Amino acid sequence: GQQLNQSPQSMFIQEGEDVSMNCTSSSIFNTWLWYKQDPGEGPVLLIALYKAGELTSNGRLTAQFGITRKDSFLNISASIPSDVGIYFCAGFETSGSRLTFGEGTQLTVNP
């Protein structure tokens, strides 16, 4: 089935730095979702995007639905230690009904 390529796989940053991660696919997506997962917990929805070019913020998080509809970006500004976790992108293909997930970006923030 369709796979999403999420990068980077892991990031080690200092507190206060900005973070960027992205997701790409070979097919067109209708919806992009970004989740965060803390250790031992289920993923929590951060941002949902529905239109090409859409830019949406949630506090220090900003995500964009790529204009080609084949990619999405998540930025975190001024990172703090509680930003640590795994960030997943997910999306619905135009031609499908299944929510597909990326492999995740493991974020570590050093105080």
Place this chain on the structure above:
Amino acid sequence: ETGVTQTPRHLVMGMTNKKSLKCEQHLGHNAMYWYKQSAKKPLELMFVYNFKEQTENNSVPSRFSPECPNSSHLFLHLHTLQPEDSALYLCASSQGLRRDTEAFFGQGTRLTVV
């Protein structure tokens, strides 16, 4: 509080045991899902239910048996599992199967097969 509750949070079972995982959603959603999350692997979709009807079985072995008695409850019955089935099992729900919908997850059940 995510609106999707999974029990138990942790489960250790032997390969000859029979156990069940439970998921309950309080969001008024019509679709429910089971996902498997193994270390260093993407989330794997196992089953999808919409209005209590199974709409997708992603080639899951028969030792995993789902049950959806109503739109609010979803079970995963387990029997004769293998050690490689140890993983975090996540339940999710969404308003429907539309492409503009959002899925909300439970906290997961950490399953260890010994």
